[in-house]
Amino acid sequence: MTNIGIQAAKYIMLVLILLYTLSTYHYLRMKTHKGRNQACGMQLFCMFALHLTGYLAIILYTGETAMVYFYLVQVVFFILYLVLFRVFYKKASRLLLNNTCMLLSISFIMLTRLGAERAVRHFIITAVAAAIAMVAPLIVRRMRYLWRFGWIYAAIGIVALMAIFAFSTVKHGAYLSFDIGGLFSLQPSEFVKITFVFFVASMFQTSLSFKRVFVTTAVAALHVLILVASKDLGAALIYFIAYLLMLFVATRSYFYLIGGAAAGSIAAVLAYRVFGHVKVRVQVWQDPWLDATGDGWQILQALFAIGSGGFLGTGLYQGMPEKIPVVRSDFIFAGISEEMGGIFAIALLLICLSCLLQFLWISTWMDGMFYKIIAFGLAAVYGAQVFLNIGGVIKFIPSTGITLPFVSHGGSSILSTFIMFGIIQGLYILKQDEVDRIEQEEKLERRRQALHAKRYEAGAAGVGNPGERTRRDSPGRRAYQKSK
Amino acid sequence: MASVFFTLMFLSVIGYFCWYLVVKSEDTIDSSYNARLDTFSTRVVRGEIRGKNGEVLARTVEDGEGNETREYPYSNLFAHVAGYSDAGTTGLEAAANQYLLSTHLSLLEQVDNEMKEVKNPGDNVVTTLDPYLQQLAYDALGDYNGACVIMEPGTGKILAMVSRPDFDPNTVAADWEYLISEENEEANLLNRATQGLYPPGSTFKLLTTLEYIRENPENWGNYQYECEGSMKYGDSVMSCYEGHVHGVLDLRLSLANSCNTSFATIGGTLDLDKFHSLCESFLFNQALPLPEAMEYRQSSFVLDGNSGLSERVQTAIGQGRTMISPLHNAMIVSAIANGGTLMSPYVMERVESADGKVVKQFMPESAGKLLSASEAETLTDFMVAVVNEGTSPSLQSDSYQVAGKTGSAEFNSNKEDSHAWFVGFAPAKNPEIVVSIIYENGGTGGSVATKGAKKIFEGYFSR
Numbered sequence: 001m002t003n004i005g006i007q008a009a010k011y012i013m014l015v016l017i018l019l020y021t022l023s024t025y026h027y028l029r030m031k032t033h034k035g036r037n038q039a040c041g042m043q044l045f046c047m048f049a050l051h052l053t054g055y056l057a058i059i060l061y062t063g064e065t066a067m068v069y070f071y072l073v074q075v076v077f078f079i080l081y082l083v084l085f086r087v088f089y090k091k092a093s094r095l096l097l098n099n100t101c102m103l104l105s106i107s108f109i110m111l112t113r114l115g116a117e118r119a120v121r122h123f124i125i126t127a128v129a130a131a132i133a134m135v136a137p138l139i140v141r142r143m144r145y146l147w148r149f150g151w152i153y154a155a156i157g158i159v160a161l162m163a164i165f166a167f168s169t170v171k172h173g174a175y176l177s178f179d180i181g182g183l184f185s186l187q188p189s190e191f192v193k194i195t196f197v198f199f200v201a202s203m204f205q206t207s208l209s210f211k212r213v214f215v216t217t218a219v220a221a222l223h224v225l226i227l228v229a230s231k232d233l234g235a236a237l238i239y240f241i242a243y244l245l246m247l248f249v250a251t252r253s254y255f256y257l258i259g260g261a262a263a264g265s266i267a268a269v270l271a272y273r274v275f276g277h278v279k280v281r282v283q284v285w286q287d288p289w290l291d292a293t294g295d296g297w298q299i300l301q302a303l304f305a306i307g308s309g310g311f312l313g314t315g316l317y318q319g320m321p322e323k324i325p326v327v328r329s330d331f332i333f334a335g336i337s338e339e340m341g342g343i344f345a346i347a348l349l350l351i352c353l354s355c356l357l358q359f360l361w362i363s364t365w366m367d368g369m370f371y372k373i374i375a376f377g378l379a380a381v382y383g384a385q386v387f388l389n390i391g392g393v394i395k396f397i398p399s400t401g402i403t404l405p406f407v408s409h410g411g412s413s414i415l416s417t418f419i420m421f422g423i424i425q426g427l428y429i430l431k432q433d434e435v436d437r438i439e440q441e442e443k444l445e446r447r448r449q450a451l452h453a454k455r456y457e458a459g460a461a462g463v464g465n466p467g468e469r470t471r472r473d474s475p476g477r478r479a480y481q482k483s484k
Numbered sequence: 485m486a487s488v489f490f491t492l493m494f495l496s497v498i499g500y501f502c503w504y505l506v507v508k509s510e511d512t513i514d515s516s517y518n519a520r521l522d523t524f525s526t527r528v529v530r531g532e533i534r535g536k537n538g539e540v541l542a543r544t545v546e547d548g549e550g551n552e553t554r555e556y557p558y559s560n561l562f563a564h565v566a567g568y569s570d571a572g573t574t575g576l577e578a579a580a581n582q583y584l585l586s587t588h589l590s591l592l593e594q595v596d597n598e599m600k601e602v603k604n605p606g607d608n609v610v611t612t613l614d615p616y617l618q619q620l621a622y623d624a625l626g627d628y629n630g631a632c633v634i635m636e637p638g639t640g641k642i643l644a645m646v647s648r649p650d651f652d653p654n655t656v657a658a659d660w661e662y663l664i665s666e667e668n669e670e671a672n673l674l675n676r677a678t679q680g681l682y683p684p685g686s687t688f689k690l691l692t693t694l695e696y697i698r699e700n701p702e703n704w705g706n707y708q709y710e711c712e713g714s715m716k717y718g719d720s721v722m723s724c725y726e727g728h729v730h731g732v733l734d735l736r737l738s739l740a741n742s743c744n745t746s747f748a749t750i751g752g753t754l755d756l757d758k759f760h761s762l763c764e765s766f767l768f769n770q771a772l773p774l775p776e777a778m779e780y781r782q783s784s785f786v787l788d789g790n791s792g793l794s795e796r797v798q799t800a801i802g803q804g805r806t807m808i809s810p811l812h813n814a815m816i817v818s819a820i821a822n823g824g825t826l827m828s829p830y831v832m833e834r835v836e837s838a839d840g841k842v843v844k845q846f847m848p849e850s851a852g853k854l855l856s857a858s859e860a861e862t863l864t865d866f867m868v869a870v871v872n873e874g875t876s877p878s879l880q881s882d883s884y885q886v887a888g889k890t891g892s893a894e895f896n897s898n899k900e901d902s903h904a905w906f907v908g909f910a911p912a913k914n915p916e917i918v919v920s921i922i923y924e925n926g927g928t929g930g931s932v933a934t935k936g937a938k939k940i941f942e943g944y945f946s947r
Contacts, residue, residue: 001598001599003598004595004598004599245486249486292515292517293517297517300512300515300517301517303504303509303512303513304512304513304515304517304518304520305520306501306504306505306509307504307505307508307509307510307512307513308509308513308518308520310505310509311505319520320519320520320523323519323520342501342502342505345501346498346501346502349494349497349498349501350494350498352494353490353491353494356490356494357487357490357491360486360487360490361487363486376486379486379490380486383490383493386494387490387493387494387497390497390501391497391500394497394500394501394504395504396496396497396500396501
C-alpha cells in the first residue's frame with residue numbers, strides 16, 4: 001500500500017515539475033504584466049503542490065509525525081520568504097523568487113529522504129542564509145559607489161583564498177573549508193567568486209586599456225592559481241570561465257576570447273601532466289571501470305543510480321542513493337534522478353537554465369558597464385557551476401567536485417547562492433527604478449509641453465523651465481545619458 | 485549570444501543524459517558493484533528460463549511460507565548453459581539476471597499484486613535451446629568427458645550446448661564444497677563448450693586447405709601428392725593414421741582422407757604470416773562475437789614467419805600449439821555452412837513479461853564474412869567427400885547429406901592419448917544444423933566422434 005502511494009506521488013511530482021518548467025519558459029516569452037502574473041501564479045501552485053506531494057510520500061513511508069511539523073515549518077518559511085521579499089522589494093523578479101523556492105523545495109525533499117537530522121540542520125542554515133541575503137538587493141540599489149572598491153575586492157578575495165592554507169581542514173583530498181568555532185565550516189571560494197566578479201567589473205568600469213586588462217588578468221589568474229594549488233579544481237575552472245566571458249563581454253574582443261581559451265587549454269594540459277589529482281579525475285572520466293572499487297567508485301555509483309532510476313524514477317525511498325558517496329552535496333543530482341526520475345532531473349536542469357537566461361537578460365538590459373559585467377559575471381559563474389556539476393555527475397565531463405546551487409547540502413554554497421541571486425534581484429530592481437523614472441519623466445515632460453502649448457495659445461509670455469535633472473554619479477545613469 | 489552559448493551547453497548535457505539512459509545505462513547498471521541488483525529480488529520473483537518451445541529450464545517456486553527455491557526440472561542436462569543462481573550466478577542465470585529480476589507486468593496487475601502484498605513475477609527469458617537436441621547431444625557424449633555445441637548456421641542460434649562432466653544445479657549449493665574441493669579433479673563447473681581449449685587436430689586442416697587455396701587461386705586444382713604412409717622432415721618422421729598409404733591425392737582427397745603427410749607438405753609451402761592473418765580473421769587470438777555476458781576463453785594460434793620447420797608442419801595438421809574451444813570450432817564450420825558469413829551465436833531469443841508480452845526480442849546478427857561464397861562451396865564439397873569418399877563413411881545416409889571433418893587431437897606424446905573431434909553440418913545443401921563435438925580421451929581417428937555425430941543427425945532428421 002505504501003508503495004502505491006510512493007508511486008502515485010512520483011507521477012504527480014513529475015507532472016507538477018513539467019507544468020512548472022513549461023510555465024517558466026512561458027513567463028520568459030510573456031510581454032504583459034497580466035500574462036506574467038498568471039504564469040507566476042501557476043508556478044507557485046506547482047511548487048507548493050510538489051512540495052506537499054513529496055512530504056506526503058515521506059510521511060507515508062516513515063510514519064513519523066515529526067515530519068508533518070517539519071513540512072509545516074518549511075511552508076511557513078516559503079510563505080514568509082515570498083511575502084517579505086515582495087514587501088521589501090515590490091519590483092523584484094518573481095520568476096527568480098519562484099525558481100529559488102522550487103529548487104529549495106526539491107532540495108528539502110531529497111535531503112529529508114536521505115536523513116532527517118541533517119536535513120533539519122540544512123533547513124535552519126537555509127532560513128538564516130535567506131534572511132541574511134535579504135539585504136543584498138538593498139545594498140546594490142542604494143550603494144551606487146560599489147564600483148570604486150576594485151582593489152579591495154581583490155585583496156579580500158586573495159586573502160580569503162590564502163587563509164585556507166593556514167586554517168583549513170582537508171576534505172576529499174582538497175583544502176576547501178575551515179571551521180568557525182567548531183560550529184560550521186566556511187568555504188571561502190564560494191564567497192570569493194562574488195568579490196571576484198565585483199573586482200573584474202570595477203576594473204573594467206573605468207578603463208579597458210591594454211594595461212588595465214593585463215593587470216586585471218594577472219590578478220584573476222592569481223585567484224585561479226591559488227584555487228588550483230588548494231586542489232579546488234571545480235572552483236578554479238568556474239573562475240576561469242567566468243573571467244574569460246566577462247573579459248569578452250567587456251571588450252568584445254575575439255582576440256582576448258580565443259587567446260584566453262588557448263591559454264586555458266595549455267594550462268589544462270599542463271595541469272594534467274603536473275598534478276596527479278587532475279590526471280586521476282580525467283582517467284576516471286575516460287574509464288571508471290579501470291579502478292571500479294577505488295577512484296571510479298563514486299561516478300559508477302552515480303551512473304548505477306541514474307540508470308536504475310530510468311526516466312520515471314524508482315519513487316522516493318525505492319532506490320539506493322545513499323550508496324553514492326557525497327550524494328547530499330556534489331552528487332545530489334544523481335540521487336534526484338534515481339528516485340524522482342530522469343525526466344524530473346531534466347526539468348530541474350531546465351529550471352536552472354531559466355534562472356541563467358534571466359541573469360543574462362538582466363545583464364543585457366543593464367546600462368552601465370559595471371552592472372552589466374556584474375550580472376554577466378554572476379550568470380557565467382552560475383551557468384558554469386550548474387554545467388560542471390551536472391555534467392560531472394552524469395560523466396559527460398570529468399567530475400570537478402562542486403555543488404549544485406540551491407539544491408546541494410552545504411551552508412557556504414547556499415548562502416553564496418542566495419547572495420548571488422540577491423545581487424541580481426538588486427540589479428533587476430535598479431533597472432525597474434530606471435524604467436519607472438523614465439516613464440515618470442516622460443509623463444511630466446508631456447504634461448509640461450501640454451501646459452506650455454496652452455500658455456502659448458493663450459499668448460502668455462515666458463518660457464517654462466524644462467527643469468534641471470538631478471545628476472547622480474552612477475554608472476548606470478551616465479550610460480543612460482550617453483545612450484540618449 | 486551568451487544565451488545561445490549557454491543554452492547549447494545545457495542542451496548538450498541533456499542530450500548526453502538521454503543517450504546514457506536510452507542506450508548505455510542497461511549495460512552499465514548490470515554490474516556486481518551495483519548493490520541495487522541484489523534488492524530487486526526482494527520485490528520481484530525471479531522469472532523463468534525457458535527452452536525454445538516454452539519448456540521450463542529454471543523456475544522459482546514458493547512454498548506457503550514465502551520461501552523461494554530455484555528449480556531446474558532438467559537437472560544436469562542444462563547445468564552449464566542455463567547456469568545456477570544459488571551459489572553466485574553463472575550461465576544464463578547470470579547473463580539474463582537483470583531481465584529475470586525486472587517486471588513488465590501491466591501496471592494494473594502490478595498495483596493489484598501490491599494491494600495483495602504479493603511480489604510481482606519477473607520477466608521470463610525464452611532461449612534458443614531445444615531440449616530434444618540437448619538430450620541428443622548429452623546422450624551422444626555418453627560417459628565421456630567433453631562438450632557438444634549444436635547451432636543453426638543461418639541465424640547463429642545455439643540449439644544445444646552440453647559440457648560434461650556436469651552437476652545438478654538443484655543441489656549445487658549443497659554440493660559446493662565437494663565441487664570446488666581439491667580431491668575433485670573433474671572440473672564439473674567448467675563449461676567446456678566455451679571455456680575448454682583443445683588442440684583442433686585434423687579439423688584444423690579446413691583452414692590449412694583454405695590458406696592453400698588462397699595462396700594458389702589459379703592452380704590449387706592441379707595439386708598432387710603421392711602418399712607413402714610416412715615422410716621425414718628434419719630429424720622426425722610424420723606418418724598417416726595407422727600408417728595408411730593413401731597413394732596419389734589431389735587437394736580434395738587429401739582432406740577427405742585427412743592425409744597427414746600431404747598436409748605437412750602443404751604446410752611447408754605456406755606463407756606463414758599470411759596463414760597467421762587468415763587464422764586471426766577466423767577469430768584465433770581474438771574476442772569472439774558472443775553475447776557480452778557469456779564467459780569463454782580465447783582460442784590461440786601462435787605460428788608466424790619466425791616459427792621453425794617442426795612447428796610449421798605440426799601446426800598445418802592441427803597439432804602444435806594451436807588451441808580452440810568447441811564453440812569456436814562450431815562457429816568456423818557455421819561460416820562455411822552459411823556461404824561464408826558468420827552469424828554471431830546467441831542463446832537468448834526474447835524476454836517476455838509474465839503475462840506473455842514480448843519485452844525484448846534478440847535478432848540474428850552477422851559477425852562478418854570470413855570467406856567468400858565460392859571458397860565456402862569448395863570447402864563444403866571437400867567436407868562432403870570426407871563422408872562419401874573419405875574417413876567417415878558411417879555418416880552416409882539416404883535421407884540427408886552430411887558434410888564434416890573428423891579430428892584426433894593429441895595432447896601428449898603418446899599417440900593413443902587423444903581427443904576425438906567431429907565438426908560438420910547437414911544437409912550439405914541448405915544446412916540446418918552445425919554440430920561440433922569433442923570427446924576427451926576419445927581415442928584416435930575420430931570414430932567415437934563420428935558415431936556420436938551420427939546419433940545427433942539421425943535424431944534430428946528423424947524427428
